[in-house]
């Protein structure tokens with residue numbers, strides 16, 4: 001029986017990436033669609049796909065603490081929000097891309113511990129570079145922020161277009177999926193959440 005996607009185990013420490021196996025599999029796929037993998041244009045494709053997958057799925061071999069490396073004390077306890085972080089991920093149902101933006105915010109803990117702004121974008125990449133569903137990507141980023149940085153709260157909003165909905169299947173170009181995950185302060189205090197959402201949606 002298939003495991004529902006939200007219960008599927010996420011392997012934090014998977015075995016090494018198997019280039020040779022991907023090359024073999026891609027060659028098989030080319031045969032299976034009726035192509036000739038040995039023709040000029042396709043000869044190097046299995047190796048190219050393996051290299052591309054190594055990059056697209058690099059997050060399977062990374063942990064959130066690899067991204068949130070720099071934590072420093074600052075006298076700042078108010079919200080920090082990085083908007084419009086470009087996200088490229090791969091839908092785990094069809095293995096085609098979904099892409100859009102992530103907005104990631106947190107309220108530092110009482111010690112005023114903050115992280116480097118770029119680290120928030122790196123954290124998004126750790127989870128985006130895996131076979132994903134948007135809901136899980138969104139909550140994983142929020143949960144990782146909470147556990148590594150221990151802020152008073154975290155908010156993550158992802159807006160994305162799924163190519164499996166636009167280039168095939170139901171074919172609805174332009175349809176956007178918006179997901180959010182709120183933790184701590186942002187879940188407990190509607191006014192804190194409202195402030196974050198107005199900054200996120202403000203498009204300023």
Ligand SMILES: Nc1nc2c(ncn2[C@@H]2O[C@H](COP(=O)(O)OP(=O)(O)OP(=O)(O)O)[C@@H](O)[C@H]2O)c(=O)[nH]1
Nearest residue numbers: 091092093094132133134135162164165168169170
């Ligand atoms: N909730 C959620 N669904 C997703 C995501 N990415 C893709 N999907 C959906 O996953 C579903 C898979 O549905 P299936 O019926 O098993 O597959 P399918 O026959 O290819 O479905 P269609 O895309 O409708 O043609 C589709 O409705 C996709 O739109 C995601 O990130 N979150």
Ligand SMILES: [Zn+2]
Nearest residue numbers: 091093094164
């Ligand atoms: Zn899909």
